[in-house]
Amino acid sequence: MRILVVEDEPAMAESLRIGLQAEGFAVDVAADGEEGLWYAAEVEYDAIVLDLMLPKVNGFVVCRTLREREDWTPILMLTAKDGHLDEAEGLDTGADDYLTKPFAFVVLLARLRSLLRRPGRARPTTLQAGDLTLDPATHTVRRGETEVDLTPREFAILEFLLSRAGTACSKPEILENVWDFDFDGGPNIVEVYVGSLRKKIDAPFDRQSIVTVRGAGYLLEQHGG
Ligand code: CA
Numbered sequence: 001m002r003i004l005v006v007e008d009e010p011a012m013a014e015s016l017r018i019g020l021q022a023e024g025f026a027v028d029v030a031a032d033g034e035e036g037l038w039y040a041a042e043v044e045y046d047a048i049v050l051d052l053m054l055p056k057v058n059g060f061v062v063c064r065t066l067r068e069r070e071d072w073t074p075i076l077m078l079t080a081k082d083g084h085l086d087e088a089e090g091l092d093t094g095a096d097d098y099l100t101k102p103f104a105f106v107v108l109l110a111r112l113r114s115l116l117r118r119p120g121r122a123r124p125t126t127l128q129a130g131d132l133t134l135d136p137a138t139h140t141v142r143r144g145e146t147e148v149d150l151t152p153r154e155f156a157i158l159e160f161l162l163s164r165a166g167t168a169c170s171k172p173e174i175l176e177n178v179w180d181f182d183f184d185g186g187p188n189i190v191e192v193y194v195g196s197l198r199k200k201i202d203a204p205f206d207r208q209s210i211v212t213v214r215g216a217g218y219l220l221e222q223h224g225g
Contacts (some may be wrong), residue, residue: 001046001116001159002026002177006036006062007078008054016049019105023139024152024159026180033057040066040073043176047074047115049108050095060093067094074115076108113137127162130224132201132209134162143205153178154197157190161210161220170217194218 003025007013013029020027028043030036032055040048040062048066052059063075077095096115099108113136127134131144136159141148150158156178161169171187179189194210202209202225209225210218 001156002028002043002180003112004028004030004036004039004043004045004048004073006030006033006039006048006054006059007051008032009051012051015105016108019109022152023109024156026156026178028180031055033059033062036062037065040071041069045073047076047112049076049078049112051078053080063093063095074118076111076115078103127159127165128224129162129165129209129220129222132162132224134159141201143201143207146205148200150197150200154193154200157193158197158201158220161218165220166222168213168216168219173217190218 001024003020005013005016005020005027007016007029008031010031013031017027017029028039028045030039034056036048036050036054037057039045050059050062054062057065059077063077066073066075075095075097077098079098079100096118097111099111116136127136132142134141134155139155141150141155141158157174160174160177171190174190175183175187183189198208198210201207207225209221211221213219
């Protein structure tokens with residue numbers, strides 16, 4: 001899943017980037033509202049973490065502009081301390097949730113995951129294909145009863161393939177969903193990660209759940225291989 005962080009304080013932006021990447025999200029950071037609007041127009045994000053006080057275009061205006069564009073990406077608005085009026089106004093402009101600074105990263109993560117799970121986004125809490133299950137909330141993957149240990153990147157790829165189980169996903173599609181703008185390598189990196197995923201979720205269990213579809217990419221079998 002890919003998240004846009006719009007935050008002008010470099011230290012805060014960087015810690016959000018590092019924290020979210022460690023959780024397996026692809027993260028782009030915009031340093032002001034104008035840049036945020038540009039990113040949001042270029043990429044389909046799963047959620048946006050939007051600071052309220054931003055240079056050029058503030059968070060309220062960013063939020064309202066996105067909704068006017070009929071962009072319904074879930075928005076978690078970061079407001080300043082004692083910002084009761086801000087909260088009301090933030091919700092009025094179409095933010096889905098708000099969080100008052102300072103906050104603990106685990107709280108932000110929980111709120112973000114809850115936004116990503118909201119009905120209408122058709123994102124089940126647990127993704128499943130046969131006896132292969134992935135729980136985004138607890139960050140666990142199981143093959144039957146056995147827990148499988150994945151790196152954040154492997155986890156993100158598996159999450160993407162599972163969300164589209166039974167459908168071929170192209171390498172550029174996987175790349176776009178799992179990697180961010182900072183990545184400047186080619187789509188072949190996807191092969192490397194799919195290879196290591198197969199070694200963890202398929203080979204030890206004598207399965208072949210991730211199928212290579214010639215010319216189309218990869219497909220995760222709906223019945224789990
Ligand atoms: Ca700010």
